[in-house]
Amino acid sequence: MKVEKADKIGFCFGVRRAVEVLEKVAQEQGGVETLGAVVHNKQVMQRLATIGVKVARDIDDIRGGTVATSSHGISPQIEKELRSRHIGIISTTCPFVHRAQVAARRLAEAGFFVVIYGDADHPEVRGILGWTRGQGIATMDVKFLETFDQVPRRLGILSQTTQIPAHFNEFAKKLIDVALSRDSEIRIIDTICHDIRERQAAALKLAEKVDLMLVVGGRHSANTNRLAELCAEVTETHVVETAKEIKLSWLRGKNRIGITAGASTDEQTVNEVWRKLNG
Ligand code: SF4
Structure with missing residues:
Protein backbone atom coordinates (compact mmCIF):
# COMPACT_ATOMS: atom_id res chain seq x y z
CA MET A 1 0.00 0.00 0.00
CA PHE A 11 -1.26 25.34 8.78
CA CYS A 12 -2.19 28.08 6.35
CA PHE A 13 -0.65 31.50 6.74
CA GLY A 14 -3.67 32.94 8.62
CA VAL A 15 -3.94 30.09 11.15
CA ARG A 16 -0.19 30.03 11.77
CA ARG A 17 -0.25 33.76 12.42
CA ALA A 18 -3.25 33.49 14.80
CA VAL A 19 -1.66 30.63 16.75
CA GLU A 20 1.65 32.51 17.05
CA VAL A 21 -0.11 35.63 18.37
CA LEU A 22 -1.98 33.57 20.97
CA GLU A 23 1.14 31.68 22.07
CA LYS A 24 3.02 34.96 22.53
CA VAL A 25 0.22 36.71 24.46
CA ALA A 26 -0.47 33.63 26.61
CA GLN A 27 3.20 33.42 27.50
CA GLU A 28 3.52 37.13 28.31
CA GLN A 29 0.27 37.42 30.26
CA GLY A 30 -0.01 33.93 31.73
CA GLY A 31 -3.09 33.13 29.63
CA VAL A 32 -5.56 34.73 27.23
CA GLU A 33 -9.27 34.52 26.44
CA THR A 34 -10.55 34.12 22.89
CA LEU A 35 -13.99 34.98 21.57
CA GLY A 36 -15.09 31.60 20.22
CA ALA A 37 -12.66 28.94 19.00
CA VAL A 38 -9.82 30.77 17.34
CA VAL A 39 -9.46 27.95 14.80
CA HIS A 40 -11.91 25.12 14.02
CA ASN A 41 -9.65 22.29 15.12
CA LYS A 42 -10.11 20.42 18.41
CA GLN A 43 -6.49 19.16 18.66
CA VAL A 44 -5.06 22.67 18.15
CA MET A 45 -7.50 24.15 20.69
CA GLN A 46 -6.60 21.42 23.22
CA ARG A 47 -2.91 22.21 22.79
CA LEU A 48 -3.55 25.95 23.19
CA ALA A 49 -5.59 25.25 26.35
CA THR A 50 -2.47 23.76 27.96
CA ILE A 51 -0.71 27.14 27.69
CA GLY A 52 -3.65 29.06 29.13
CA VAL A 53 -5.82 29.89 26.09
CA LYS A 54 -9.46 29.86 27.25
CA VAL A 55 -12.49 30.07 24.97
CA ALA A 56 -15.32 32.48 25.85
CA ARG A 57 -18.52 31.26 24.17
CA ASP A 58 -19.86 34.78 23.66
CA ILE A 59 -19.31 38.35 24.85
CA ASP A 60 -21.17 37.73 28.15
CA ASP A 61 -18.83 34.83 28.86
CA ILE A 62 -15.67 37.01 28.77
CA ARG A 63 -14.17 37.26 32.28
CA GLY A 64 -11.08 39.43 31.77
CA GLY A 65 -10.45 42.90 30.30
CA THR A 66 -8.98 41.71 27.00
CA VAL A 67 -10.07 39.19 24.40
CA ALA A 68 -8.48 37.77 21.27
CA THR A 69 -10.73 37.50 18.23
CA SER A 70 -10.37 34.62 15.78
CA SER A 71 -8.75 34.39 12.34
CA HIS A 72 -12.33 34.44 10.97
CA GLY A 73 -12.72 38.10 11.98
CA ILE A 74 -15.65 39.89 13.61
CA SER A 75 -18.38 42.28 12.53
CA PRO A 76 -18.25 46.01 13.38
CA GLN A 77 -21.29 45.44 15.63
CA ILE A 78 -19.36 42.93 17.80
CA GLU A 79 -16.35 45.25 17.81
CA LYS A 80 -18.55 48.12 19.01
CA GLU A 81 -20.11 45.97 21.71
CA LEU A 82 -16.68 44.92 23.02
CA ARG A 83 -15.47 48.53 23.04
CA SER A 84 -18.62 49.71 24.86
CA ARG A 85 -17.80 47.18 27.61
CA HIS A 86 -14.18 48.46 27.69
CA ILE A 87 -12.85 45.08 26.64
CA GLY A 88 -9.51 45.35 24.83
CA ILE A 89 -9.27 43.49 21.50
CA ILE A 90 -6.33 41.45 20.24
CA SER A 91 -7.20 40.84 16.62
CA THR A 92 -5.96 37.72 14.83
CA THR A 93 -8.18 38.32 11.79
CA CYS A 94 -6.50 36.79 8.76
CA PRO A 95 -5.49 39.47 6.20
CA PHE A 96 -7.41 37.55 3.50
CA VAL A 97 -10.58 37.67 5.59
CA HIS A 98 -9.93 41.36 6.23
CA ARG A 99 -9.71 41.90 2.47
CA ALA A 100 -13.18 40.33 2.07
CA GLN A 101 -14.55 42.53 4.89
CA VAL A 102 -13.17 45.67 3.21
CA ALA A 103 -14.64 44.59 -0.15
CA ALA A 104 -18.06 44.12 1.47
CA ARG A 105 -17.90 47.50 3.22
CA ARG A 106 -16.82 49.36 0.06
CA LEU A 107 -19.53 47.76 -2.07
CA ALA A 108 -22.22 48.61 0.48
CA GLU A 109 -20.93 52.18 0.79
CA ALA A 110 -21.04 52.51 -3.00
CA GLY A 111 -24.74 51.55 -2.97
CA PHE A 112 -24.45 47.88 -3.96
CA PHE A 113 -26.54 45.15 -2.36
CA VAL A 114 -23.86 42.66 -1.31
CA VAL A 115 -24.29 38.93 -1.93
CA ILE A 116 -21.83 36.76 -0.02
CA TYR A 117 -21.54 33.24 -1.42
CA GLY A 118 -21.05 31.16 1.72
CA ASP A 119 -22.40 29.41 4.77
CA ALA A 120 -24.57 31.98 6.60
CA ASP A 121 -23.87 30.32 9.97
CA HIS A 122 -20.09 30.43 9.71
CA PRO A 123 -18.39 33.08 11.91
CA GLU A 124 -16.31 34.42 9.01
CA VAL A 125 -19.42 34.94 6.88
CA ARG A 126 -21.37 36.52 9.76
CA GLY A 127 -18.44 38.90 10.26
CA ILE A 128 -18.22 39.89 6.56
CA LEU A 129 -21.99 40.33 6.40
CA GLY A 130 -21.81 42.71 9.35
CA TRP A 131 -19.58 45.02 7.29
CA THR A 132 -22.41 45.50 4.76
CA ARG A 133 -24.40 47.16 7.57
CA GLY A 134 -27.71 45.59 6.58
CA GLN A 135 -27.13 45.93 2.82
CA GLY A 136 -26.36 42.30 2.13
CA ILE A 137 -27.17 38.62 2.36
CA ALA A 138 -25.14 35.42 2.83
CA THR A 139 -26.43 32.56 0.74
CA MET A 140 -25.50 29.69 -1.56
CA ASP A 141 -28.68 29.78 -3.61
CA VAL A 142 -29.73 32.46 -6.12
CA LYS A 143 -33.38 31.84 -5.15
CA PHE A 144 -33.00 34.57 -2.50
CA LEU A 145 -33.78 37.03 -5.31
CA GLU A 146 -37.39 35.80 -5.29
CA THR A 147 -37.87 37.57 -1.94
CA PHE A 148 -37.37 40.98 -3.59
CA ASP A 149 -40.28 42.82 -5.25
CA GLN A 150 -37.66 44.32 -7.47
CA VAL A 151 -34.15 42.90 -7.98
CA PRO A 152 -31.56 45.42 -6.66
CA ARG A 153 -30.16 47.42 -9.60
CA ARG A 154 -26.63 47.26 -8.21
CA LEU A 155 -25.37 43.90 -6.98
CA GLY A 156 -21.96 43.13 -5.52
CA ILE A 157 -20.91 39.47 -5.32
CA LEU A 158 -18.10 38.04 -3.23
CA SER A 159 -17.28 34.75 -1.56
CA GLN A 160 -16.44 33.22 1.80
CA THR A 161 -12.65 32.76 1.59
CA THR A 162 -12.80 28.94 1.75
CA GLN A 163 -15.33 28.15 -0.97
CA ILE A 164 -14.52 26.09 -4.08
CA PRO A 165 -13.63 28.56 -6.89
CA ALA A 166 -15.53 26.63 -9.61
CA HIS A 167 -18.69 26.60 -7.46
CA PHE A 168 -18.40 30.34 -6.81
CA ASN A 169 -18.04 30.95 -10.56
CA GLU A 170 -21.18 28.90 -11.23
CA PHE A 171 -23.10 30.83 -8.57
CA ALA A 172 -21.98 34.20 -9.97
CA LYS A 173 -22.94 33.14 -13.52
CA LYS A 174 -26.41 32.06 -12.36
CA LEU A 175 -26.86 35.34 -10.54
CA ILE A 176 -25.88 37.26 -13.68
CA ASP A 177 -28.42 35.24 -15.68
CA VAL A 178 -31.21 36.05 -13.25
CA ALA A 179 -30.32 39.57 -12.18
CA LEU A 180 -28.71 41.30 -15.14
CA SER A 181 -31.27 43.48 -16.84
CA ARG A 182 -31.56 46.97 -18.24
CA ASP A 183 -29.45 49.54 -16.34
CA SER A 184 -28.23 47.03 -13.79
CA GLU A 185 -24.66 46.87 -12.57
CA ILE A 186 -23.02 43.74 -11.15
CA ARG A 187 -19.59 43.70 -9.55
CA ILE A 188 -17.85 40.43 -8.73
CA ILE A 189 -14.89 40.40 -6.37
CA ASP A 190 -12.89 37.20 -6.01
CA THR A 191 -12.24 36.92 -2.27
CA ILE A 192 -11.30 33.24 -2.20
CA CYS A 193 -8.04 32.76 -0.31
S1 SF4 B 1 -8.41 33.04 4.67
FE1 SF4 B 1 -6.96 31.49 3.98
S2 SF4 B 1 -5.00 32.00 4.95
FE2 SF4 B 1 -6.63 33.10 6.03
S3 SF4 B 1 -7.21 31.79 7.74
FE3 SF4 B 1 -8.62 31.33 6.07
S4 SF4 B 1 -7.66 29.64 5.00
FE4 SF4 B 1 -6.08 30.54 6.28
Missing part, protein backbone atom coordinates in the same frame (compact mmCIF):
# COMPACT_ATOMS: atom_id res chain seq x y z
CA LYS A 2 1.44 3.36 -1.02
CA VAL A 3 0.58 6.41 1.07
CA GLU A 4 1.13 9.92 -0.29
CA LYS A 5 0.62 13.38 1.16
CA ALA A 6 -0.73 16.25 -0.93
CA ASP A 7 1.86 18.90 -1.82
CA LYS A 8 0.11 21.59 0.21
CA ILE A 9 -0.46 20.53 3.80
CA GLY A 10 -0.08 22.04 7.31
CA HIS A 194 -4.89 31.90 -2.33
CA ASP A 195 -3.87 29.22 0.17
CA ILE A 196 -7.24 27.50 -0.20
CA ARG A 197 -7.00 27.56 -4.00
CA GLU A 198 -3.56 25.91 -3.92
CA ARG A 199 -4.60 23.42 -1.22
CA GLN A 200 -7.72 22.38 -3.16
CA ALA A 201 -5.76 22.04 -6.42
CA ALA A 202 -3.05 19.90 -4.73
CA ALA A 203 -5.68 17.70 -3.03
CA LEU A 204 -7.59 17.18 -6.27
CA LYS A 205 -4.39 16.31 -8.18
CA LEU A 206 -3.61 13.61 -5.63
CA ALA A 207 -7.23 12.39 -5.36
CA GLU A 208 -7.23 11.67 -9.09
CA LYS A 209 -4.35 9.18 -8.63
CA VAL A 210 -5.44 7.27 -5.51
CA ASP A 211 -8.12 4.74 -4.44
CA LEU A 212 -8.86 6.52 -1.18
CA MET A 213 -8.40 10.04 0.20
CA LEU A 214 -8.28 10.89 3.88
CA VAL A 215 -8.91 14.53 4.73
CA VAL A 216 -7.51 15.31 8.18
CA GLY A 217 -9.31 18.16 9.89
CA GLY A 218 -12.04 19.44 12.18
CA ARG A 219 -15.62 18.52 11.30
CA HIS A 220 -16.62 22.17 11.88
CA SER A 221 -13.84 23.43 9.65
CA ALA A 222 -15.34 24.91 6.46
CA ASN A 223 -12.20 24.45 4.39
CA THR A 224 -11.78 20.82 5.53
CA ASN A 225 -15.33 20.04 4.42
CA ARG A 226 -14.77 21.77 1.05
CA LEU A 227 -11.61 19.66 0.51
CA ALA A 228 -13.58 16.49 1.25
CA GLU A 229 -16.38 17.57 -1.08
CA LEU A 230 -13.91 18.19 -3.88
CA CYS A 231 -11.99 14.91 -3.43
CA ALA A 232 -15.22 12.92 -3.15
CA GLU A 233 -16.05 13.99 -6.71
CA VAL A 234 -13.18 11.80 -7.96
CA THR A 235 -12.50 9.08 -5.36
CA GLU A 236 -13.65 7.53 -2.07
CA THR A 237 -13.03 10.14 0.62
CA HIS A 238 -13.34 10.30 4.41
CA VAL A 239 -12.78 13.11 6.92
CA VAL A 240 -10.88 12.11 10.07
CA GLU A 241 -10.08 14.36 13.00
CA THR A 242 -7.42 11.98 14.33
CA ALA A 243 -5.64 8.74 13.36
CA LYS A 244 -7.92 6.82 15.76
CA GLU A 245 -10.90 7.42 13.47
CA ILE A 246 -9.41 5.50 10.52
CA LYS A 247 -11.51 2.36 9.88
CA LEU A 248 -9.75 -0.75 8.66
CA SER A 249 -12.67 -1.49 6.33
CA TRP A 250 -11.82 1.67 4.33
CA LEU A 251 -8.33 0.35 3.62
CA ARG A 252 -9.28 -3.11 2.37
CA GLY A 253 -8.31 -3.59 -1.27
CA LYS A 254 -6.78 -0.12 -1.59
CA ASN A 255 -3.36 0.21 -3.22
CA ARG A 256 -2.83 3.95 -3.09
CA ILE A 257 -4.01 6.25 -0.34
CA GLY A 258 -3.77 10.03 -0.36
CA ILE A 259 -3.72 12.37 2.63
CA THR A 260 -4.65 16.02 2.64
CA ALA A 261 -5.49 18.31 5.55
CA GLY A 262 -7.49 21.40 6.41
CA ALA A 263 -5.78 24.74 6.87
CA SER A 264 -6.13 24.53 10.67
CA THR A 265 -4.82 20.98 11.07
CA ASP A 266 -1.42 20.81 12.75
CA GLU A 267 1.43 18.75 11.34
CA GLN A 268 1.49 16.47 14.37
CA THR A 269 -2.05 15.19 13.68
CA VAL A 270 -1.25 14.67 9.97
CA ASN A 271 1.91 12.75 10.89
CA GLU A 272 -0.04 10.50 13.26
CA VAL A 273 -2.38 9.60 10.40
CA TRP A 274 0.62 9.01 8.13
CA ARG A 275 2.27 6.72 10.71
CA LYS A 276 -0.93 4.74 11.32
CA LEU A 277 -1.32 4.06 7.59
CA ASN A 278 2.32 3.08 7.23
CA GLY A 279 2.45 1.10 10.47
